[in-house]
Amino acid sequence: MIQRHAAIEVERLEKTFRVPKQHIHTIKERALHPFRRTEYDVYDVLRGVSFDIKSGEFFGIVGRNGSGKSTLLKCLAGIYKADTGKIRIAGRLAPFIELGVGFNPDLTALDNVVLNAVMMGLSPKEARERFDAVMAFAELEDFLDMKLKNYSSGMQVRLAFSVMVQVDADVLLIDEVLAVGDAAFQQKCFDVFYRLRDEGRTIVLVTHQMPIVEQFSHRALLLNDGKIDVIGDPGEVARRYLDLNFAHMETEPAMSRATVARPVGAWASDVAGTRLDTVTAGETLVLNLEVDVRERVESPDLGIWLQTRDGTRMFYTSTEHAGRRPDAFEPGERLHLRVRADTPLRAGRYFIGATLKRGGGHDDLLFAEPHVGDFTIVGDADYGLLTVEHELELERGLERAPQ
């Protein structure tokens, strides 16, 4: 096994932004009011953040807007200077705050790739040597001599991502850069994530897409108001993040349509109703979902699904399966949906998702939450997701008929 050393150490990091209430933009103003004190709005963006990331870890940083996660990333990347505290990073660092920053539209792909790679710490020679690999990965070999301004935006993103992969940094800092590009490109990004993770690169990903965090991260950190709210298991962090978001929605009712009704919890239980965190494969289980109704929902359809860590939906059912929809859910109701199922699922971690639709002509989606609860199935560590009823037969004969 690799001996894991710390790749990133962060100690009591603090960062405060002082934004002047009245900006003095000119020497003239400064000269006219030499003694005017500038008043500042002070924002404590990071308030004493400490954590370690081990080498080879895929580490997620999540947080709501304004929680300080982007500032933290910029401090790690060396773009902002922290006020107090220490950051230590082992190995070459490649920050990706945005893909394709510094691309010059008047230059060819070669010039841009070299410039970008040198900015990330390669020597010009190394950068030129890797150019072919970059273009191959980006699937742009046919456009070598084209100026970048003639590239489509999708091609530019591919090129930028490709540079990032080929720079071979030990530590990658990635900020939601992957919200761009088409589905095929995103899939490629995910493949690369898996590959980089398996190669033992240290990756820090800032995002607010919980499925990505749960799918890739070994560990995650939730930042709230400049402090670490929770650090550790990605599932735990994702759940806490959703809680925080709901808490926020309650104070700001206009934020989301999820205020009409919201899922409060989901869990697995046995037939008797005892809550279970782990279920033995092959046993009958009951999926439970609780939903609070705030406003009247006419002709509703409440759905529940199971998905794996990487987002594959394994099973879906909804109240429509029981027959006619009810006329309405009334405000103040707490709904408890139970689905008793004999599942063929094998060992693994499963997430319970919930959805609520409102009828009347077309269905109107009120919420679709991929992770309301989760549980683990334990059992034989066989290959495959499902236990399938099957028969097996092996016929044996000689490779060639005897002469």
Add this chain to the structure above:
Amino acid sequence: MSAQGGALAAPAPREIRGPSALGGDWRRFLHLTWLIAVTEFRLTYFGSVLGYLWSLMRPLLFFGVLYLVFAEIANFGAKIPYYPVLLLANIVLISFFQEATGAAVTAVVNRENLVRKMHFPRMVIPLSIVLTSTMNLGLNLIAVFAFILIYGVPVQATWLLLPVLLVPLVMFTAGVSMLLSSLYVRFRDVQPIWSVISQLLFYGSPVLYTVQSIGDSQLEHLYMFNPLACILTQMRQWIIDPSAPSWIDAAGGFPLALVPVAIFVTVCVLGWWVFDHEAPRIAELL
């Protein structure tokens, strides 16, 4: 790093101290400055069909206008030997200073996106601009020497001292560029103020005339406090007219000649110091 590699030697952790002027890694700094400068240089020269011709045309046309006005109409340089080539050489040198510093003022702010999203030594920005201008200057000087030969200025050994003139000129330009580009982040009126000062320096340096045209020795000594005046005066003696006074003579001898040296050093150090001081916070101020 691969999982099969077993226990790899752990890279030594280094502290991330935030952005700085030089970034701590000299080679990366030089690579980046060189690469950006060459790229910009190629863009100006190979971007348009006439490329280099256009870049050469600018000082030449400017020279043509000034020559027409001052030499032909005002009969300004009648007493100055080789006045037309002196004028041309002066224009090329002073334009280098004006163009580089003029472009450097807004350079950091114009690259806002880069500064806020990438980690690289900030000093690369003004210095790559000065370097591009220096390459430009090199090309223009080839044209200047062609004119000097055509005009019949005798070849002199002191021509070899040209680099001794160019090094302080480039250093001074770099110092001013660093100062301006970091100040502009805080104060947006640096640009109009500098364009006025830049014009003043053009007329306050011996471009159109020589130091002796001033006629008052005390005024001449004061005038020579301007480091650019010293460089142009010395250029005249070494390149064009050996009988012209050296910058030390024009500045009034030894103790007085130290004043422009002190100003030169102050500007360079101040530019460096201010930029270095501002560099860590530039990304936040933008």
